[in-house]
Amino acid sequence: MDTDEFTITIDSLSYGGRGVGRREDGKVVFVPMVLPTEIVQVRVEKEHASYCVANASALIKASPHRVAPECPYFTLCGGCDWQHLSYPEQLTWKAVILRDEIAKHLHLPMPGHVEAVPSPLTYGYRGHASLQCGNDPEFALGFFQKGTRTIIDLVECPVLRPRVREIITGVREILRTNPIPGLHSIEIHSPQDESILQLKCRGNIHQSALMTMELMYRELDITGLSLVVFGSRRSDHVLGQRFCRYSLPLTGREVHLSCSFGDFIQANMQANTALVEHVMSLAEGSEKILDLYSGSGNFSIPLSFVASEVVAIERSSRLASLGRVGAKKNHAGNVKFLALEALKAVTSIRDESVGFDAVVLDPPRQGAKEVVKVLPELHASRIIYISCNPSTLARDLAVLCGAGFALKQVKLFDMFPQTYHIESVAYLER
Numbered sequence: 001m002d003t004d005e006f007t008i009t010i011d012s013l014s015y016g017g018r019g020v021g022r023r024e025d026g027k028v029v030f031v032p033m034v035l036p037t038e039i040v041q042v043r044v045e046k047e048h049a050s051y052c053v054a055n056a057s058a059l060i061k062a063s064p065h066r067v068a069p070e071c072p073y074f075t076l077c078g079g080c081d082w083q084h085l086s087y088p089e090q091l092t093w094k095a096v097i098l099r100d101e102i103a104k105h106l107h108l109p110m111p112g113h114v115e116a117v118p119s120p121l122t123y124g125y126r127g128h129a130s131l132q133c134g135n136d137p138e139f140a141l142g143f144f145q146k147g148t149r150t151i152i153d154l155v156e157c158p159v160l161r162p163r164v165r166e167i168i169t170g171v172r173e174i175l176r177t178n179p180i181p182g183l184h185s186i187e188i189h190s191p192q193d194e195s196i197l198q199l200k201c202r203g204n205i206h207q208s209a210l211m212t213m214e215l216m217y218r219e220l221d222i223t224g225l226s227l228v229v230f231g232s233r234r235s236d237h238v239l240g241q242r243f244c245r246y247s248l249p250l251t252g253r254e255v256h257l258s259c260s261f262g263d264f265i266q267a268n269m270q271a272n273t274a275l276v277e278h279v280m281s282l283a284e285g286s287e288k289i290l291d292l293y294s295g296s297g298n299f300s301i302p303l304s305f306v307a308s309e310v311v312a313i314e315r316s317s318r319l320a321s322l323g324r325v326g327a328k329k330n331h332a333g334n335v336k337f338l339a340l341e342a343l344k345a346v347t348s349i350r351d352e353s354v355g356f357d358a359v360v361l362d363p364p365r366q367g368a369k370e371v372v373k374v375l376p377e378l379h380a381s382r383i384i385y386i387s388c389n390p391s392t393l394a395r396d397l398a399v400l401c402g403a404g405f406a407l408k409q410v411k412l413f414d415m416f417p418q419t420y421h422i423e424s425v426a427y428l429e430r
Helices: 087-106 162-177 207-219 269-283 317-329 342-351 371-378 390-402
Strands: 005-013 019-022 028-031 039-047 051-061 115-117 128-135 139-144 151-153 183-189 196-202 224-230 234-240 243-250 253-260 288-292 309-314 335-339 358-361 382-387 406-413 423-429
Touching: 005 028, 005 087, 028 039, 087 115, 087 390, 087 406, 115 269, 128 151, 128 162, 139 162, 162 183, 162 207, 196 207, 207 224, 207 234, 243 269, 253 317, 269 358, 269 382, 269 406, 269 423, 288 342, 309 317, 317 335, 342 371, 358 371, 371 390, 382 390, 390 406, 390 423
Parallel strands: 028 051, 115 406, 196 224, 288 309, 288 358, 309 335, 358 382
Antiparallel strands: 005 019, 005 039, 019 028, 039 051, 128 139, 128 183, 139 151, 183 196, 224 234, 243 253, 382 423, 406 423
């Protein structure tokens, strides 16, 4: 058997977006850009002890769920993984991946099925973009090519909101004739009506860069613009506001929030609204809620409407301060924002025997490995864990279930159509 080039049937999709099959010798093969049930000719790119990575050289039998990608850059750009897979099947496979990952760590069947809540928009949903910029040798603005540091110069990106695409077009036109020396990345926040833009440069500031910055602010009709220069010392030049406002149209109430340069914000506002409402429904009836990794209040402020008291823990003092402003604007006087590390906060709460009915946590991709070891000692009867990484979620759920919590429900919210990324909510009780 030729182990470098061979034909395989794709059995499943992995977290990471690649197709999975087995070579005749039993070794697992990961292949990008292919789908379950497809028969493909592949060539091995890298051989490992227990698996290999291959690229498809020919598609012999296509999946009935294969569709034409909407983006002409799809096969090159690293931004999307599954534009060639029909949207209902994207949801199906995300649910399968999430279910299998949790079951593997818990060594137990999942409680019921994983419900997948679709995104209201499958394209044109993304209100946040981090673009790469280069001039080697010609100007390029876009995303990295898959698996490389080469910039794909994108003229169009269908997953971005129309307003974000409009801003990118304007930025491109300005920078082609008014380059900024050392510019390497551009971040855009445009969740709804207001938009902010941050440019990041290496080297020293030039007067021409400030003039280009003023031109952008004037021509692009944006709320705020920041130029950050990393030279002999860091400098930050700002025109307009440092933040943009957006709202969550919740059932019976609209919540007004804001985000600033460098903040984390959910890229899909419509899906985020559904996610927040689900978390509120799970927490309803709680007297006192602890919200860990709160940011500026995406969950904390809405939770104030279903509880008597909410304590929000956020390590960034700037985000905690923004949360306090948001609480005041929404007349949420029962929310307290504390600028603390999550582990330090839960350890202090345990040592001081402060009681909470429910704990909500929305950690970064690496999860909450040390924090979940302390949570069972807080005597909360409910835990609502929001996750963007099935692997670290499953690891942390195993700790909580081992300490006496029961996993009652897992629900998936599709924040990122056309990609393998999975946002989910796990609900535990004891």
